[in-house]
Amino acid sequence: MRNYIIQRILWIFVILFSTLTITFVLLKSAPEYPPAKTEDKDVWLEQQVTSGYYLREYYAVDDEDAMAEVARIRIEYVDKINKTVFIVNPIQDSTVIKVFYRVPIVEQYLKWGYNVLTEWDWGLSTRIRANTPAFSIIAERIPLTLSLNMLILFFYIPFGFFFGILAALKKDTVIDNLMQVFIMFFLSLPSLVFILLLIIIFSYKMDNFLPSLFPIIEREVGWALAKGFVIPVVAGGLPAVAGFTRMLRAELSEVLTSEFVLLAKTKGLSHQQAVLRHAIRNSLVPMIPIIIGSFAGLLSGSFILEKVYSIPGVGLVTLRALTQSAYDYNVLMSSSAFYGVIALVTILIVDLSYGFIDPRIRMGAKR
Amino acid sequence: MENYPKDYFKLVHIDKEVILDKSLKTKQLTYFQDAMLRFGKNKYNVIASFILVFLIIMAIIVPILTPEYLYTDVNSNLRLLPPRVPVVSNFGVLDGTKFFKNVSVDETTISLETGLGYPTEDFNVEFIDMSTLENEIQTGTIKDASYKGGTNELVISTNKISHSIATREFVSVGAGQTIYIDINDLSGGVLEAYIVKTTATFTETKVDIQTEETYEVTTMATEVGDVDLTWGDERYMDYLGSINSIGMNQILLEKSGYGLLVFRYVIDTPASNSREFISLNSIYTTSGDQDADRIKEYTGYELSMFSQVSLDTESENGNYTRLNAKRLVASFVYDSYSALFDDKSARIGGVEYERILAENIGMEETIQVKPTDDKVWTFAEGYPITKVLGYNERTENIDGVDQVFRTYEVMLDGKFALGFDEVPYFIFGTDVAGRDLFSLIWLGLRTSLMLGLLAAITNIFFGIIWGSISGYYGGQIDILMERFTDIWGSFPQITMISIITVIIGPGFLALYIFMVYDGWIGVAKITRLQFYRYRGREYVLAARTMGASDKRIIFKHILPNALGTIVTRVVLSIPAVIFLEVNLSYLGFGIGNGQKLSIGPIELTGTSIGVILNDGQTQILAGNLWLIIFPTIIVSILMITFNMFGNALRDALNPQLRGN
Numbered sequence A: 001m002r003n004y005i006i007q008r009i010l011w012i013f014v015i016l017f018s019t020l021t022i023t024f025v026l027l028k029s030a031p032e033y034p035p036a037k038t039e040d041k042d043v044w045l046e047q048q049v050t051s052g053y054y055l056r057e058y059y060a061v062d063d064e065d066a067m068a069e070v071a072r073i074r075i076e077y078v079d080k081i082n083k084t085v086f087i088v089n090p091i092q093d094s095t096v097i098k099v100f101y102r103v104p105i106v107e108q109y110l111k112w113g114y115n116v117l118t119e120w121d122w123g124l125s126t127r128i129r130a131n132t133p134a135f136s137i138i139a140e141r142i143p144l145t146l147s148l149n150m151l152i153l154f155f156y157i158p159f160g161f162f163f164g165i166l167a168a169l170k171k172d173t174v175i176d177n178l179m180q181v182f183i184m185f186f187l188s189l190p191s192l193v194f195i196l197l198l199i200i201i202f203s204y205k206m207d208n209f210l211p212s213l214f215p216i217i218e219r220e221v222g223w224a225l226a227k228g229f230v231i232p233v234v235a236g237g238l239p240a241v242a243g244f245t246r247m248l249r250a251e252l253s254e255v256l257t258s259e260f261v262l263l264a265k266t267k268g269l270s271h272q273q274a275v276l277r278h279a280i281r282n283s284l285v286p287m288i289p290i291i292i293g294s295f296a297g298l299l300s301g302s303f304i305l306e307k308v309y310s311i312p313g314v315g316l317v318t319l320r321a322l323t324q325s326a327y328d329y330n331v332l333m334s335s336s337a338f339y340g341v342i343a344l345v346t347i348l349i350v351d352l353s354y355g356f357i358d359p360r361i362r363m364g365a366k367r
Numbered sequence B: 001m002e003n004y005p006k007d008y009f010k011l012v013h014i015d016k017e018v019i020l021d022k023s024l025k026t027k028q029l030t031y032f033q034d035a036m037l038r039f040g041k042n043k044y045n046v047i048a049s050f051i052l053v054f055l056i057i058m059a060i061i062v063p064i065l066t067p068e069y070l071y072t073d074v075n076s077n078l079r080l081l082p083p084r085v086p087v088v089s090n091f092g093v094l095d096g097t098k099f100f101k102n103v104s105v106d107e108t109t110i111s112l113e114t115g116l117g118y119p120t121e122d123f124n125v126e127f128i129d130m131s132t133l134e135n136e137i138q139t140g141t142i143k144d145a146s147y148k149g150g151t152n153e154l155v156i157s158t159n160k161i162s163h164s165i166a167t168r169e170f171v172s173v174g175a176g177q178t179i180y181i182d183i184n185d186l187s188g189g190v191l192e193a194y195i196v197k198t199t200a201t202f203t204e205t206k207v208d209i210q211t212e213e214t215y216e217v218t219t220m221a222t223e224v225g226d227v228d229l230t231w232g233d234e235r236y237m238d239y240l241g242s243i244n245s246i247g248m249n250q251i252l253l254e255k256s257g258y259g260l261l262v263f264r265y266v267i268d269t270p271a272s273n274s275r276e277f278i279s280l281n282s283i284y285t286t287s288g289d290q291d292a293d294r295i296k297e298y299t300g301y302e303l304s305m306f307s308q309v310s311l312d313t314e315s316e317n318g319n320y321t322r323l324n325a326k327r328l329v330a331s332f333v334y335d336s337y338s339a340l341f342d343d344k345s346a347r348i349g350g351v352e353y354e355r356i357l358a359e360n361i362g363m364e365e366t367i368q369v370k371p372t373d374d375k376v377w378t379f380a381e382g383y384p385i386t387k388v389l390g391y392n393e394r395t396e397n398i399d400g401v402d403q404v405f406r407t408y409e410v411m412l413d414g415k416f417a418l419g420f421d422e423v424p425y426f427i428f429g430t431d432v433a434g435r436d437l438f439s440l441i442w443l444g445l446r447t448s449l450m451l452g453l454l455a456a457i458t459n460i461f462f463g464i465i466w467g468s469i470s471g472y473y474g475g476q477i478d479i480l481m482e483r484f485t486d487i488w489g490s491f492p493q494i495t496m497i498s499i500i501t502v503i504i505g506p507g508f509l510a511l512y513i514f515m516v517y518d519g520w521i522g523v524a525k526i527t528r529l530q531f532y533r534y535r536g537r538e539y540v541l542a543a544r545t546m547g548a549s550d551k552r553i554i555f556k557h558i559l560p561n562a563l564g565t566i567v568t569r570v571v572l573s574i575p576a577v578i579f580l581e582v583n584l585s586y587l588g589f590g591i592g593n594g595q596k597l598s599i600g601p602i603e604l605t606g607t608s609i610g611v612i613l614n615d616g617q618t619q620i621l622a623g624n625l626w627l628i629i630f631p632t633i634i635v636s637i638l639m640i641t642f643n644m645f646g647n648a649l650r651d652a653l654n655p656q657l658r659g660n
Helices: A002-029 A038-051 A064-076 A105-119 A134-139 A142-169 A174-188 A191-205 A222-256 A259-266 A271-309 A314-321 A329-357 B031-039 B043-065 B200-205 B300-304 B336-341 B350-359 B437-473 B475-489 B493-504 B508-516 B519-534 B538-545 B550-587 B609-617 B626-652
Strands: A054-060 A085-088 A096-102 B097-104 B128-140 B151-156 B162-166 B171-173 B178-186 B190-197 B237-243 B247-252 B257-266 B276-286 B294-299 B307-309 B318-323 B325-335 B344-349 B385-398 B401-412 B596-599 B602-605
Touching: A002 A105, A002 A329, A002 B475, A002 B493, A038 A054, A038 A085, A038 A096, A054 A064, A064 A085, A064 A096, A134 A314, A134 A329, A142 A174, A142 A222, A142 A271, A142 A314, A174 A222, A174 B626, A191 A222, A191 A271, A191 B550, A191 B609, A191 B626, A222 A271, A259 A271, A271 A314, A271 A329, A271 B493, A271 B550, A314 A329, A314 B493, A329 B493, B031 B626, B043 B437, B043 B626, B097 B128, B097 B336, B151 B162, B151 B257, B162 B318, B178 B190, B178 B237, B237 B247, B237 B257, B257 B276, B276 B300, B294 B300, B300 B318, B300 B325, B307 B318, B325 B336, B344 B350, B350 B385, B350 B401, B437 B475, B437 B508, B437 B519, B437 B550, B437 B602, B437 B609, B437 B626, B475 B519, B493 B508, B508 B519, B508 B550, B519 B550, B538 B550, B550 B609, B550 B626, B609 B626
Parallel strands: none
Antiparallel strands: A054 A096, A085 A096, B097 B325, B128 B325, B151 B276, B151 B318, B162 B257, B162 B307, B171 B257, B178 B247, B178 B276, B190 B237, B190 B257, B276 B294, B344 B401, B385 B401, B596 B602
């Protein structure tokens, strides 16, 4: 068991390492998009030199040879200027022209790995908020994104249980058929459409009963802020309720036909007692990993919610970092790491939970 | 052996009867017929499949049959027309009327009888359905001229001691005048009034007032030349007076001045919370007592438009908000089509009139002059001008020749001007760019379906090859291939989106790659499983003993058996792919308006359901709901029927359900 867990955790690191490596190499081979303002750009490039991603050369303005050299560089690197080679003209009192060259990708990668591992330095943001540590931009939004997803989780589980049990108990009746239709409907619709419909109903039709956009956190408190969560939580939760109901129904109806339920009934328990005391507990076994696993799924679905409802979470900032021709690579790397870790850890917990919940499953057993 | 003589053996079967296979009493079914039988078992699934086919046919036919300009040309005249459906519109639904909500009322139109007013800007009163007109007073904090009255609150931020507001234009005040300040409420500080003079120095350095719109810290002027500016610096400003009580206050002016009128709310100790405020009703100046003619008056909107200023950002900051401002809004049903296609009155010159007559042959013959007034005549339907209401004549002497110039008062035909013979029926309405939403949706659906199909085919192709190799050979190869799919599959989606967007940019290719980069893994997994099941079967062994190659065994013997499960899986994956397309296009990483892709004779446009939804979302709060509702309905039906069709196919291709 212990070996299995260690093996799995190592495997997580292997996967994370490979994805981040591929991402780094592909993103950092593309043209750079430094901060837009000249001052910020200068600070940013200087910081890149300190971190080891760039090389810097000085050319004095009053030296003719140096100027000729700069002119030559402009011609030689004409394709790369403002992509991987940057020439910064003198700022304020300075009398030097600075030329920055990006170092080869392998060297960058090694430096980057060293910086991340030793100092947790994921680089500076370029476009989202110039010269702010990229990881802190992601980190400060993590609580909002996670709390939104936890709320969706807390919303959908009770409803899912209720409808799932109801559907299994009333199997093949009108209620069940009706619920099947609803499940089909909710599963077939993108959550994008849901949130739009909810905005139409609760915001437009009901005169801003609920806000049409997420309230600005700094300005609103208490009730006004809480109202902002209703639409995204419901929109994200409804498809999850439908999916959960369908799975619980299938699981529970299978358990209901098993022999121990029959035995319970022959002992004299009523149908309801048999279901509540024996069947439900057994049908829970496969459901708990599903609940844990749904967290990662909800998280990746929250992009849409955050975008449509302008929720300033990790998803929205990642999308902003992907604005065309204003890419913010370091923020993208940080958010990739965040989503990657969450997804992989969730998968690990799901796999381990099978063993803890169901004693019949032995972890890492050899075939 | 030789103990038995030859005649020891006798033929038992001596009669002429020959035993043959008896033909079956029941009718024999081919595999396909059998599948069809199971397909038809669940009536709902069959109906769903028919609807699906109908949708697909519509997606192919509608863009072909509709004139192309209706869904490609941007026509701002036709923008945002509500749905109008023939026949149904006679019953009052989908009749091209649109419900407008919260439109500012033009107060001159308020009727004495009903007490209701309506807007005149952008609306023609003729087409407002007066029975639905309702007025309402809205309270808001918006700094807009349509909001009237209200108070304006100047709040000092925590740890600051003052905050100030200033007029946006230079004001002149004279000695003997009085400034009246009506204070609604205040927290205990003092309101000081200054006039910041426009001395030579000042105009040169230009008082730099940053507006609230930039949300920057507002600074007026922290220094002039080398001098640090402080409040009450007599070289640059005059102190006018101060007040500290609720109600109407007055400051009598002793000196004249010209410059910015500044009011500074100041407290003794730094604010410990953000409840240090002053609430202003109005500010005005008169030349005498309170009731005298007001020289300058600032209330409501004008007062809210004061700019926030500070001399020292260390100790001065805060915010300035408008509260309880009211505006009268109307909600009503408006006949958008009639208003748009109504005849419009215009005045055109004689030259233009003659040109129109010359260009439209036969137009002149349809003139019917009004019997009572020979200056008024009408034309028949279908010409640019429907009616001439009259004309003016003037005579000018040019080069010694008297020439007569006419100016006609005419009614221009609304339908003709927009290029229609009849008032058109846009059954799903039109979008922001004035394109027909009905054909746009089918066009988008065609793109979505086509991309979904392409992605599905690619996924099958790679998935089957990968899965069959992995499943057929097993062992080390299988483990290696499995680990690879593990790593590949756990690549976060957003990471992939980032990489592809950065490297190739949004477009058809990017969208296609998003759809297939990990889509094949599912097919590969299921194929691998099927191969594990079948590769140990006797018939495979038999084929192998007879020398069949691996390729032959995979594609001729195992795959056909596994195909049912795989096909079902793939069909059920198409809705998921379309889902993805909608989401990605919505987020802006897929395709967008104006892009084009040609695959042989088929040309796909960049309009997809996701793009339409993205365009429509901005219109929700404006009440143009059809832009969201119709695409939603169509895409839901598509998804639901696709899923049901997939289920029916699964039943049909599962031979185990035979005879059930």
